[in-house]
Amino acid sequence: MPxxxxxxxxxxxxxxxxxxxxxxxxxxxxxxxxxxxxVATPAQRGAYLVRAMGCNDCHTPxxxxxxxxxxxxxxxxxGHPADLVMxxxxxxxxPWTWSGGVTNTAFAGPWGTSFTANLTPDAExxxxxxxxxxxxxxxxxxxxxxxxxPLLPPMPWPMIRTLTDEDLRAVxxxxxSLPPIxxxxxxxxxxxxxx
Amino acid sequence: xxxQRASVACLALLLMAGRQQQPxxxxxxxxxxxxxxxxxxxxxxxxxxxxGAIARENRPFSPxxxxxxDGASKRRWIHLPPGTTIDATNPRQWxxxxxxxxxKEFSFNGRPVETRLLxxxxxxxxxxxxxxxxxxxxxxxxxxxxxxxxxxxxxxGKQHNIPSRSDCAACHGEARRPLGFNPLQLSDxxxxxxxxxxxxxxxxxxxxxxxxxxLLTGADPxxxxxxxxxxxxxxxxxxxxYMAGNCGACHNGDGQIAAELPSFSYxxxxxAGEIVRHLIGRPSRWQAKGRAEGTLLIDPASPESxxxxxxxxxxxxxxxxPPLGTLLQDREAIxxxxxxxxxx
Numbered sequence: 353m354p355x356x357x358x359x360x361x362x363x364x365x366x367x368x369x370x371x372x373x374x375x376x377x378x379x380x381x382x383x384x385x386x387x388x389x390x391v392a393t394p395a396q397r398g399a400y401l402v403r404a405m406g407c408n409d410c411h412t413p414x415x416x417x418x419x420x421x422x423x424x425x426x427x428x429x430x431g432h433p434a435d436l437v438m439x440x441x442x443x444x445x446x447p448w449t450w451s452g453g454v455t456n457t458a459f460a461g462p463w464g465t466s467f468t469a470n471l472t473p474d475a476e477x478x479x480x481x482x483x484x485x486x487x488x489x490x491x492x493x494x495x496x497x498x499x500x501x502p503l504l505p506p507m508p509w510p511m512i513r514t515l516t517d518e519d520l521r522a523v524x525x526x527x528x529s530l531p532p533i534x535x536x537x538x539x540x541x542x543x544x545x546x547x
Numbered sequence: 548x549x550x551q552r553a554s555v556a557c558l559a560l561l562l563m564a565g566r567q568q569q570p571x572x573x574x575x576x577x578x579x580x581x582x583x584x585x586x587x588x589x590x591x592x593x594x595x596x597x598x599g600a601i602a603r604e605n606r607p608f609s610p611x612x613x614x615x616x617d618g619a620s621k622r623r624w625i626h627l628p629p630g631t632t633i634d635a636t637n638p639r640q641w642x643x644x645x646x647x648x649x650x651k652e653f654s655f656n657g658r659p660v661e662t663r664l665l666x667x668x669x670x671x672x673x674x675x676x677x678x679x680x681x682x683x684x685x686x687x688x689x690x691x692x693x694x695x696x697x698x699x700x701x702x703x704g705k706q707h708n709i710p711s712r713s714d715c716a717a718c719h720g721e722a723r724r725p726l727g728f729n730p731l732q733l734s735d736x737x738x739x740x741x742x743x744x745x746x747x748x749x750x751x752x753x754x755x756x757x758x759x760x761x762l763l764t765g766a767d768p769x770x771x772x773x774x775x776x777x778x779x780x781x782x783x784x785x786x787x788x789y790m791a792g793n794c795g796a797c798h799n800g801d802g803q804i805a806a807e808l809p810s811f812s813y814x815x816x817x818x819a820g821e822i823v824r825h826l827i828g829r830p831s832r833w834q835a836k837g838r839a840e841g842t843l844l845i846d847p848a849s850p851e852s853x854x855x856x857x858x859x860x861x862x863x864x865x866x867x868x869p870p871l872g873t874l875l876q877d878r879e880a881i882x883x884x885x886x887x888x889x890x891x
């Protein structure tokens with residue numbers, strides 16, 4: 353890979369976090385100007401909430417677009433790409449405690465390495481077999497399916513759990529309306545296995 | 548250097564927000580648990596004479612297949628308001644009368660550490676909370692909704708953690724339903740080989756007690772003549788009973804998990820043959836470390852490679868089973884289940 357390309361990608365990765373908040377605001381802007389049109393159905397309200405809460409920041413792989421890093425909406429909310437096999441996380445020292453991958457879908461820190469989930473309704477690799485109740489339970493408890501392993505950082509479930517049932521159902525309705533994308537996200541890596 | 552370490556620790560804690568930080572609930576249903584009394588003494592567990600004895604109207608019981616909690620010894624009681632009955636029409640889910648309370652006391656090294664309460668305070672549902680005992684064992688106070696870390700040492704370097712309210716929901720569901728009070732757990736055809744089986748005493752409530760005292764309505768009368776019993780040889784009976792008590796709260800035929808494992812909840816668990824057929828040689832979706840997807844749930848040719856045993860043996864949050872409530876391996880259960888898999 354040419355050095356310039358490598359640098360560009362690295363710059364893009366670094367920019368991802370810096371721009372994600374801005375990207376969130378920009379992507380939500382058109383809808384927030386016309387609330388009525390965004391809340392007509394649960395799925396439409398869910399779409400609004402997904403954009404406003406920045407779900408795409410981590411659950412949609414990022415790419416380098418003409419204006420800089422941006423979510424690759426052709427893979428909307430499909431989680432960490434299975435074909436992007438991550439090498440062991442870099443060793444950090446001093447005040448550096450965590451790191452993120454170039455697609456903004458893989459994160460390493462004291463919790464190990466976490467990969468963002470496929471939220472599309474693919475039956476085998478996404479939320480296709482989930483119900484709204486399962487989805488709500490997961491976000492209320494911070495556990496997979498509301499009863500399994502803990503959801504790992506940086507998933508901000510303690511914030512999302514404060515949404516009403518109605519809003520969580522709307523988010524789920526929107527996720528279920530997406531085209532299913534087959535993408536089996538890797539299992540998280542325990543801290544003991546990171547090296 | 549110390550400052551640097553402190554900064555690292557602070558940042559790590561922030562990044563672990565998913566586990567460590569639980570801001571005040573705004574819309575979560577658990578907020579109604581704030582209605583619980585502040586002290587255990589206010590829940591009606593004890594006699595009014597101040598002796599600390601359990602009130603007579605609170606009846607002890609002991610599920611035949613107890614949940615493993617790192618070796619805690621447990622005592623349990625149920626209170627049914629006078630004149631009320633349990634609606635047992637649906638054997639999968641008994642409906643308890645308003646006013647029902649269940650307590651479970653957890654002790655480590657002979658000291659009570661916490662007493663959990665489920666209280667059906669109204670038709671709206673159950674309240675759930677845990678009361679933390681002081682060192683002297685004379686008072687127990689309602690735990691914070693985030694739980695209490697480090698409540699008691701259970702092994703060198705390991706501390707028992709009192710669960711958060713959201714972890715209560717992980718097992719008991721948002722409805723906070725009782726789990727260990729059902730026909731199989733109270734059956735008078737008690738399994739003498741139950742893993743961690745506890746002695747039963749004459750004053751304990753069993754299924755027969757409930758029938759004799761007409762505390763059930765709508766129950767299948769056949770259960771009185773033939774109390775529930777898991778089919779199969781003694782080891783199969785004990786192993787599936789253990790799974791009913793330790794796995795059946797989640798592996799109950801509901802949700803995506805239903806597609807992965809059979810239901811171990813009552814009454815499904817009584818059909819041992821069906822469950823065993825489902826488990827043997829069936830691939831798991833769980834990805835064991837260093838192995839391709841497809842680890843067999845139980846592999847009689849190699850019990851140690853079975854996903855069931857690997858996950859029971861793990862005590863890492865990402866892979867352990869059950870996923871919460873224990874920090875230590877249940878060695879007795881692991882050994883019995885290893886033997887059972889090898890005999891298949």
